[in-house]
Amino acid sequence: MDSMTVPAITAVNDFVVKFANVNGSGSASANEMFARAIVRMGVPVSPRNIFPSNIQGMPTWYEVRVSEKGWLGRRGGCDLMVALNAQTWDADVAEIEPGGYLFYDSTRPLKGKLREDINVIGVPLTAICTREFTDPNQRRLFKNIMYVGALAGLLDMEFEVVEGLIAQQYRGKTQLIDGNRAAARIGYDHTRTHFAGKIGLKIRRSDAVGDRIVIDGNAAAGLGAVYGGATVAAWYPITPSTSVVEAFTTYCRKYRTCPESGAARYAIVQAEDELASIGMVLGASWNGARAFTATSGPGISLMQEFLGLSYFAEVPSVIIDVQRGGPSTGMPTKTQQSDLLLCAYASHGDTRHVLLFPEDPHECFTMTAQAFDLAERLQTPVFLMTDLDIGMNERLSQPFAWDDARAYDRGKVLTAEDLDAGKSFGRYEDVDGDGIPWRTIPGTHPAKGAFFTRGTSRNAQARYSELGEDYVYNMERLRTKFETAKTLVPPPVAQPALQPTRLGVIHFGSTSPAMAEALDILAADGIYLDALRVRAFPFNAEVEAFVDAHDFVFVVEQNESGQLRTLLVNECEFDPKKLVKVLHYDGSPITARFIAGAISEAMNSPRLRPLIPTKG
Amino acid sequence: MTYIAKPRLGSEALPRNAAGFTRRDYEGRVSTLCAGCGHDSISAAIVQACYELDIEPHRVAKMSGIGCSSKTPDYFLGASHGFNSVHGRMPSVATGAALANRDLTYLGVSGDGDSASIGIGQFAHAMRRGVNLTYIVENNGVYGLTKGQFSATADKGSKSKKGVLNADSPIDLVALALQLGATYVARSFSGDKEQLVPLIKGALRHKGPAFIDVLSPCVTFNNHAGSTKSYDYVREHNEAVNRVEVVLQRHAIETSYAPGELRRVVQHDGSMLLLRKLGQDYDPTDRIGAMNHLHEHAALGEIVTGLLYVDEHADDLHKHLNTVEAPLNTLTDEALCPGNEVLQALNATLR
Ligand SMILES: Cc1ncc(C[n+]2csc(CCOP(=O)(O)OP(=O)(O)O)c2C)c(N)n1
Ligand code: SF4
Ligand SMILES: [Mg+2]
Numbered sequence: 001m002d003s004m005t006v007p008a009i010t011a012v013n014d015f016v017v018k019f020a021n022v023n024g025s026g027s028a029s030a031n032e033m034f035a036r037a038i039v040r041m042g043v044p045v046s047p048r049n050i051f052p053s054n055i056q057g058m059p060t061w062y063e064v065r066v067s068e069k070g071w072l073g074r075r076g077g078c079d080l081m082v083a084l085n086a087q088t089w090d091a092d093v094a095e096i097e098p099g100g101y102l103f104y105d106s107t108r109p110l111k112g113k114l115r116e117d118i119n120v121i122g123v124p125l126t127a128i129c130t131r132e133f134t135d136p137n138q139r140r141l142f143k144n145i146m147y148v149g150a151l152a153g154l155l156d157m158e159f160e161v162v163e164g165l166i167a168q169q170y171r172g173k174t175q176l177i178d179g180n181r182a183a184a185r186i187g188y189d190h191t192r193t194h195f196a197g198k199i200g201l202k203i204r205r206s207d208a209v210g211d212r213i214v215i216d217g218n219a220a221a222g223l224g225a226v227y228g229g230a231t232v233a234a235w236y237p238i239t240p241s242t243s244v245v246e247a248f249t250t251y252c253r254k255y256r257t258c259p260e261s262g263a264a265r266y267a268i269v270q271a272e273d274e275l276a277s278i279g280m281v282l283g284a285s286w287n288g289a290r291a292f293t294a295t296s297g298p299g300i301s302l303m304q305e306f307l308g309l310s311y312f313a314e315v316p317s318v319i320i321d322v323q324r325g326g327p328s329t330g331m332p333t334k335t336q337q338s339d340l341l342l343c344a345y346a347s348h349g350d351t352r353h354v355l356l357f358p359e360d361p362h363e364c365f366t367m368t369a370q371a372f373d374l375a376e377r378l379q380t381p382v383f384l385m386t387d388l389d390i391g392m393n394e395r396l397s398q399p400f401a402w403d404d405a406r407a408y409d410r411g412k413v414l415t416a417e418d419l420d421a422g423k424s425f426g427r428y429e430d431v432d433g434d435g436i437p438w439r440t441i442p443g444t445h446p447a448k449g450a451f452f453t454r455g456t457s458r459n460a461q462a463r464y465s466e467l468g469e470d471y472v473y474n475m476e477r478l479r480t481k482f483e484t485a486k487t488l489v490p491p492p493v494a495q496p497a498l499q500p501t502r503l504g505v506i507h508f509g510s511t512s513p514a515m516a517e518a519l520d521i522l523a524a525d526g527i528y529l530d531a532l533r534v535r536a537f538p539f540n541a542e543v544e545a546f547v548d549a550h551d552f553v554f555v556v557e558q559n560e561s562g563q564l565r566t567l568l569v570n571e572c573e574f575d576p577k578k579l580v581k582v583l584h585y586d587g588s589p590i591t592a593r594f595i596a597g598a599i600s601e602a603m604n605s606p607r608l609r610p611l612i613p614t615k616g
Numbered sequence: 617m618t619y620i621a622k623p624r625l626g627s628e629a630l631p632r633n634a635a636g637f638t639r640r641d642y643e644g645r646v647s648t649l650c651a652g653c654g655h656d657s658i659s660a661a662i663v664q665a666c667y668e669l670d671i672e673p674h675r676v677a678k679m680s681g682i683g684c685s686s687k688t689p690d691y692f693l694g695a696s697h698g699f700n701s702v703h704g705r706m707p708s709v710a711t712g713a714a715l716a717n718r719d720l721t722y723l724g725v726s727g728d729g730d731s732a733s734i735g736i737g738q739f740a741h742a743m744r745r746g747v748n749l750t751y752i753v754e755n756n757g758v759y760g761l762t763k764g765q766f767s768a769t770a771d772k773g774s775k776s777k778k779g780v781l782n783a784d785s786p787i788d789l790v791a792l793a794l795q796l797g798a799t800y801v802a803r804s805f806s807g808d809k810e811q812l813v814p815l816i817k818g819a820l821r822h823k824g825p826a827f828i829d830v831l832s833p834c835v836t837f838n839n840h841a842g843s844t845k846s847y848d849y850v851r852e853h854n855e856a857v858n859r860v861e862v863v864l865q866r867h868a869i870e871t872s873y874a875p876g877e878l879r880r881v882v883q884h885d886g887s888m889l890l891l892r893k894l895g896q897d898y899d900p901t902d903r904i905g906a907m908n909h910l911h912e913h914a915a916l917g918e919i920v921t922g923l924l925y926v927d928e929h930a931d932d933l934h935k936h937l938n939t940v941e942a943p944l945n946t947l948t949d950e951a952l953c954p955g956n957e958v959l960q961a962l963n964a965t966l967r
Contacts, residue, residue: 039967213966227959229952231944232715234708255954263940265947267715269933272741276708279701279738283712286699287677287720288945291712305702399963402956408949441945442677442697442713443720450674452690454700464690 006117009099010200013043013068013208015079017151020092022085024056030144031062032394033165034151038066039214039396040161042206046072046513048393048589053239053332059088068208072360072396073514074589080201082147093118101199103151105143121199123150123190132186133179142183149187154195155203159188213399217390218294220361220397221320222247224368225292226255229408230318232291233268234280236299239332240388241322244294274299278306278317285316286453288413288441290372292318297326297339300346307381308347309455311478314428314437316375316382316411319343320368323387325587334587335388337509338559343383344537344567350475352482354382354489355537359512360390362397363535367490376411378436378485387558389510389589412438419448427451427462428474435480482538489536492543495519497528502611504550505582505599506543508534508564510589511556517592518599525596527603527612529554537567544572547579552608554599556582558590580608635670642666642673644694648687654806654832654847655685655754659692661809662723662752665816666693669864676721677713681706681735683761685727685754685832693723704735707742710749711933717943718934721820722748728755732768732787739789743796743825748932750819750826753789754806756834757845764837775842788914790924793827794907799930800826801906803921805850806833810859815923817862823884824930831919855913857898857922861890881926891923900926 009015017034021027028049035047043066050061065075080101083092096102098117104110106122114120125146129139145166152162162184170176221244225233235245249268256265271277277293284291295303300321310317323339325331343355354374356367368384375382412432414425419440425448428437437460440449451462459470495516507515512533519531532546547553547568555565562581569576582598584590603612630638642663647656666676673695680686682703689698701709710724731739731753742749757770764777768787775781793801800822804812812830819826831850833839839846844853858879864887881889881901891900899905906925913920940947 211963211967213963215966223962227953229949231947231952232712234712255958256952258940261940262938264938265940265944265951267934267937267939267944269711269715269745269937271708272737275705276711276738276741279705279708280712280715282701283679283699283709283714284716284944285712286709287713287716289716291716306705309702399966400959402953402959404956408953440697443675443717446672446674447695450695450697452698452700455702456700 006099008119008200009079009097009101011079012202012204013066013206015066015201016075016077017064017066017080017082018078018095019062019082020085020088021060021062022087023051023054023058023060025144026141027084027144028062029169030148031064033145033162033169034148035064035394036165036214037148037152037157037161038064038203039209040165041158041203042209043068043203044070044072044208044396046074046393046395048074048389050588051333059085066203068206070208071513071517071592073517074591076591076593082151084147101201103147103154119199121154121191121195123147123187125150125187128186128190129183132183138179142179145180146183146187149184150191152184153188153191154199155201157203158205159185162188209396211399212396214394214396215361216243216392216394217358217361217364217386218243218322218392219247220364221294221368221384221386221391223251223400224365226251227365227402228290228369228372230290230292230372231266232280232284232289233266233293234271234277234291235293236271236274236277236295238296238299240324240392241294241296241299241320243392244320244322274302275306278303278310278319281317282306282310282315285375286442290318290376292320292372294320294322296322296324297342298329300339300342304347307353308349308351310381311347311351311353312349313453313455314379314439315453316379318368318371318375318382318384320384320386322391323385331587333388335510335589336558336585336587337385337387337511338563338585340385340559340563341566343385346381352538354378354380354485355385356382356490357385357508357535358390359509359533360397361395362400364390365400370490373409374488377409377488378481379411379439380481385509387510412436414438414440414444414449416445419445425449426460428458428477429460430477430480434484435477435482436484437477486538486540489538489540491540492535492546493533494542494546495531495533497530498523499528501528501530502551503529504546504553505529505531505556506534506546506553506564506568507531507556511558514590514592514595515556518595521592521596522599525600527600529599534564539568539572547572547574551611552578552580554580554582554602556590556595558584560585633667633670635672637667637673639663639667641695642693644689644691647691649684650836652835653684654756654834655688656691657806657809658752658754658812658830658832659688661812661816662692664809664813665820668813669817669820669862671721671820675719676723679706679710679713679722679724681726681730683727683730683759684834685725685760686730688754689725704730704733705738706730707735707738707747707751711742711745711747714747714749714933716945718748718939719943722750723820724749724751726751726753727760727767728753728757728769728789729759729767732789736768736787740792740796743793743798743827746797746799746931746933746936747825748823748934750816750822750828752816752828752830754832755789755829755845756832756838757843758834758838760834760837764834771844774844775840777837777840788910789827790829791907791910794903794910794925797825798827799824799927801925802827802923803829803831803919805831805854805921807847807851808854808921811856811921814860814862818860818883818889818923818926821862821883821885821887822926822930824927824932850919853917853919855918855920856894857909857920857924858894858900859892860923861892863888863890881928883928884930889923889926894922900924901928
C-alpha cells in the first residue's frame with residue numbers, strides 16, 4: 001500500500017465488493033459462500049451475477065452489495081475489486097471507486113503502473129496453494145476458498161461463520177471439509193498477519209437480517225408451482241428461465257413422491273420447443289390438471305398462436321416469463337422488463353392477458369401459487385412477469401409461509417353431481433354476470449356436459465357459429481371477464497411520501513429495491529414522491545385513483561420504450577403528458593443512483609420545477 | 617353456419633353393445649364435408665370401432681389440429697369432449713391431456729398437411745415420446761381446407777387438379793413413425809372399412825403411440841387422373857400385408873383358419889390381435905423388417921397397407937415418468953401441497 005492521492009474509503013457494513021472471475025473456474029460457489037457468510041453475521045447483502053452467454057472461459061463477475069440499511073438494489077460502483085481474471089484486468093481496475101481497494105493474486109508481480117488513487121492488496125494465492133497442496137486439482141480449487149478466507153480476514157469477519165458454511169456445504173465429506181477449512185484458514189491468517197488495520201472496510205455483526213431467507217426467484221417460483229398444485233410442467237430450456245423447472249423438479253422429487261409407491265405426483269416434460277410446451281400446458285389444463293411452463297421472451301414469441309387459443313377457448317394456462325434483454329436473441333444473460341406488451345396483448349385478434357409482477361423471490365413464490373388460482377378462476381392465461389435480476393440472483397427475502405387452511409380455487413367446474421342435479425350447462429354462457437362461464441372436465445359424466453373446444457367462434461353452447469351476434473356476445477363477455485380480473489389480481493402497494501406531494505412514481509417488479517432507496521435519496525434532497533408498486537395487469541381502481549390524484553407521475557421501467565406507461569395510457573386513457581418516463585435498459589439491474597439522478601434531472605425541467613417545495 | 621343435430625329417432629330399437637350403447641351413441645353432428653370425402657368414411661369407421669369395443673363415449677377425448685380432417689371429431693363421438701386446437705399442434709395438446717388423466721382414451725385426428733407439413737415436429741416428438749394416443753392421419757396429399765395445395769405427403773410427380781406437377785419428395789409418415797419408435801403402426805384406406813375398423817380398434821386398445829395413416833381421397837381437389845391419392849389410384853396400388861381382427865378376451869380364439877395362417881399378438885390390456893396373413897410372409901413384430909418392406913414396396917409404386925408393426929411389450933410416457941396410478945387431475949390438495957410445516961423447515965435451510 002503505497003502513496004495515496006485520495007483518502008482510503010472507510011465503511012462498516014456498507015460497501016460493494018466485486019469479484020472478477022473466469023467462467024467455469026469454480027469460483028461461483030466460493031463467491032456465494034462469501035455473501036452467505038455476511039448474511040450469517042446478520043448483515044444484509046444483495047449479490048448479483050454478471051455473466052456472459054457462454055459456458056467456460058469467458059469473464060464473469062459477482063457483485064456483492066453490503067448494506068446495513070438493507071438496500072437490496074444494485075448500488076453501482078465498486079469499493080473492493082477482487083480481480084482474478086487477467087483478461088478483464090484493466091477494465092476491472094478502472095472500475096474501482098477512488099480510494100477503493102484492489103485485491104489480486106500476487107504470485108506474479110504486477111506489470112506496469114497502477115492507478116495511484118487505489119489501495120492494492122496482493123495475496124500470493126497460487127504460490128501458497130502450490131506450497132501447501134500437492135494434488136493439482138486441490139491446488140486449483142482451493143484457491144477459491146482461500147480467497148474467501150483472505151477476504152474474511154481482511155474485512156474482520158468471524159472465521160467461525162466461514163467454517164460453519166464449509167461444514168454445511170460439504171456435510172458428510174470429512175476430507176473435503178478439512179481441506180477447505182485449512183485453505184480458508186491459510187487465507188484468513190495471511191491477511192490478518194499482513195494487512196491488519198490497513199483496510200477501511202469492515203463487516204461488523206448486526207441483527208439487520210432478521211428471519212429473512214436467501215433464495216433466488218426461479219427457485220422460489222418452482223416452489224410456488226409445487227405449493228400451487230401444479231402437476232404438469234412442460235418447458236424448453238432458455239436462459240434465464242431454465243432453473244425454474246429445475247427447481248420445480250427438485251422440489252417435486254422431495255415433496256411430491258408418493259410415500260407408498262415411490263411414484264411421481266407430477267409429470268415434467270422437456271418439450272421439443274415452446275410451441276409444444278404451451279400446447280401441453282393447454283391440453284393438461286383443459287383436462288383438469290394444473291399446468292405451467294417457464295420461458296423467456298423468445299419462447300413467448302413462439303407461443304403466440306396458442307396463447308390466443310388459451311384466451312379465446314378459455315383454457316387456463318400459467319406462463320412464467322423470466323425476462324431478459326430483447327429484441328431477438330438480444331442480451332440473453334442480461335435483465336430487462338421488456339416483454340410487457342408482448343405478453344399483455346399476446347396473439348392475433350383482440351386479446352388481453354393477466355400479468356403478475358413479483359418484486360422478489362418471496363413474491364415469485366406467492367404469485368406463482370396464486371397464478372394457478374387465477375388461471376382456473378378466470379379460465380385464461382396468467383403470466384408471471386419476473387426477470388433475470390430476480391430469477392437468477394440470490395436475494396434476501398421474507399421467509400415463506402403457507403396457510404394450511406387455504407384450499408385451491410379450482411374455479412367454475414361442474415361435477416357429475418352438479419350435472420345430475422340438473423344444473424344447466426352452456427359452456428360459454430355468462431350465467432353469473434361476471435363474464436366467467438362454467439366448464440366441465442373431460443370424462444366427467446356419461447351423458448351430460450360434453451362440449452367441443454375450438455378456437456373458432458361459437459355460440460354460448462360451444463357450437464360452431466359464424467353469426468356476428470354470437471361472436472360479439474363472446475367478445476363482450478370476455479371484456480366483462482377482464483373487468484372481473486381487476487377485482488381478483490393482487491392490488492398495488494402504496495408507499496406515501498413523508499410530506500404531501502403532487503408528484504407520484506409508479507414502478508413494478510425488480511425495480512422495487514432500487515426504488516425504495518431512490519425515494520430515500522430524493523427525500524433527503526427535498527423531493528417527495530408518493531410511490532405505487534403495481535403488482536398486476538389489468539390495473540385496478542387503485543392504480544387509476546393514484547394517477548388521478550397526482551399532477552405528474554414518473555413511471556420507472558427497465559425497458560427502452562416505456563411499456564408499462566403504454567399500458568397505462570392505453571387501458572386507463574390517462575393523459576400521456578402526465579406520465580413521465582424513467583427508463584433504464586442497458587441490461588444491468590436498475591440502481592437507486594440512476595432513478596434518483598433521472599428524477600432530479602427531470603425535476604429541473606420548467607414543467608416540474610414549480611412542484612418542488614421550497615425549503616424552509 | 618350452425619349445425620343441426622342428427623335426429624335420434626328409433627334409437628330404442630337399435631341393438632346395444634356390452635356397455636349398453638347403440639351405434640348412434642357414438643355418432644356426432646352432421647358432417648359439413650364434401651359429399652364423398654374420404655374423411656367421412658373414417659369418421660364412420662371410428663364410430664364402428666368404438667361401438668364394437670364397448671367404449672364408454674365419455675371416456676374418450678378427441679383431439680385434432682386444423683383442416684377438413686381436423687374438423688371431423690365434431691362428427692363422431694358427440695358425447696365425448698373434443699379439442700380442435702391449432703394447425704399442426706394436436707400432438708402437444710394430446711400429450712398434455714394424456715399427462716393430466718391417464719385413464720381416458722385419447723384419439724387424435726389430423727391431416728397430412730397438419731401432421732407432415734406444419735406439424736411434422738410435433739408428430740415426430742409425440743411418437744418418440746411414447747404418448748398413449750391413437751393418432752390417425754387422414755391423408756389426401758393436399759390441403760383440403762385451403763383449397764387443394766400440395767401437402768408434404770404428395771408424391772413426387774403427382775399432378776394437381778390445376779395440372780401442376782409436384783417436384784418435391786414425399787414424406788411417408790408411416791416410415792417416420794416406425795423409425796421414431798411408435799409401437800403400433802398401420803396404414804389403411806378410407807375406402808376399405810373391413811381393413812380400417814379393426815386397425816382402429818387395435819390402436820385404441822394399444823398402450824403407447826399408435827399411428828394409422830389412412831389414405832383418404834379429397835374428392836374436390838385430389839381425385840383426378842394423375843393424382844396418387846385418388847380412389848382409383850389407391851385401389852389399384854393397395855398391397856395389404858395382413859388382415860386384423862381384434863378379440864377382446866384372451867380365450868376367445870378364432871379357430872377357422874389353417875395353422876400358420878394366423879398370428880396372435882396379445883396387447884397390454886389382454887386384448888388379442890389376430891393377424892391373417894395375405895400372400896407373402898410378413899412379420900409385424902419386426903420393426904426393421906417392416907421398414908425394409910415398406911421401402912421396397914414404395915419403390916415399386918405400391919401402397920403397403922395393414923398392421924405393419926406392433927410391439928407387444930409397449931409402454932407409454934406415464935411409465936417413463938413413473939407417475940402415480942391415480943390420474944394427476946384427481947389428486948387432492950393434500951396430495952399436492954406440502955403444507956406450512958415443510959415450508960418452515962425449508963426456510964431454516966435457506967438462512
Ligand atoms: C398457422 C396456420 N397457418 C395456416 C392455416 C390455414 N390452413 C388451414 S387448414 C390448412 C391445411 C390443412 O391440410 P390438411 O391437414 O391436409 O387437412 P385437410 O383439409 O386436407 O383434411 C391450412 C394451411 C392455419 N389454419 N393456421
Ligand atoms: S375439400 Fe377435400 S378434404 Fe375437404 S371436405 Fe372436401 S373433399 Fe374432403
Ligand atoms: Mg390433407
